Amino acid sequence: MTNRAAVIRHYGSAECFEITTHLPTLTPIDNQVLVEVKAASINPLDWKIRSGQLRYIHPQRFPLVLGQDIAGVVTAVGKSVKRLKIGDRVYGMVDQSLKPSWNGFAKPGAYASLALSREDTLVTIPDVYSFEQAAATPLAALTVMQSLGKLLREKSADGKQNLNVLVNGASGGVGTFAVQMAKAYQAKITAICSERHHTLVQSLGAQQCIDYHRNDFMDEVIRQGAYDIIYDIAGSFTFKQCRPVLQKRGTFIANVPNVSSLIGSMLTPIYQIFGQHQHQTCAWVHPSASDLSVINDLITAGHIKPVIGQRFALEEITKAHQAGEAGSYPGKLIITV
């Protein structure tokens, strides 16, 4: 099968994509799985990499096929692959640790008709799910599962019920999963996003909605406090700013980590010695088939499903990135391949 991909040859605007079939052959070795991609999805990480915003902390080699999320059919497997077989419908977040030695190309990403990943990053797609729904899920749902979901599990295990959760950035790719995950734990959810998305996030489980465009929106945030968890997906809050509305043992999750939140989260044990039990932590998503299996259970039980804002063909990748950067749609943007 001929591989077709959206390639970038340098950092730049959304116009710098080139669709090409002049690509090296992908052959899975060891624990690798070759997937015929039916759908991929876009994450802000993709346009942050493309534009060069992350060039100093996450430098890239070119040419490069971007994209983290894939859903498709297994077409070949490496020798040590045990769980997956040719013909399986699979999805996952592609392996970012593959060495950049793909015949001169950097990592083989998701914006392509063929993608390579490790077996331990992929799971089979639940029967109730389409390829598009599956492609909309991995990075965003894993981010929520590995941060908010972990915290909700821990607090519930400690006997805490009906937690008061604030989700800042509730209508986006991560936020729409976060609201549903919090609802699955019977949390009381206050959601922050644009007013045009309030009906949507209410339908996902938010009880209160606040529009961050209003000048007095922080007054409303304070009125709804004190929160057990503040999940700052949009990255527009600081821990210091949130402390007055956080419970005594409340947690602030920074979804867009910066130097301050990284240092703050590392110093948490020291602060606790001095009696400060409010703390901050940073979300740091990583591919994981075992976490995706738990997500599959939540999907099958009807607790979570992705919100698909818009679909684009691979050839429309420039339009798709422009729409993502402009925040034109709620939920996830899908690339059909």
Ligand SMILES: NC(=O)c1ccc[n+]([C@@H]2O[C@H](COP(=O)([O-])OP(=O)(O)OC[C@H]3O[C@@H](n4cnc5c(N)ncnc54)[C@H](OP(=O)(O)O)[C@@H]3O)[C@@H](O)[C@H]2O)c1
């Ligand atoms: N640390 C990690 O592992 C990790 C993983 C995934 C994502 N991220 C990062 O998390 C961020 C969000 O990702 P995403 O996929 O959810 O993005 P997205 O789909 O673009 O959604 C962005 C959300 O933020 C809201 N928003 C925009 N400006 C805001 C502001 N000033 N105040 C409050 N809310 C605001 C938007 O609301 P409206 O559209 O309603 O205006 C929307 O709900 C990105 O920066 C991404 O890179 C980090």
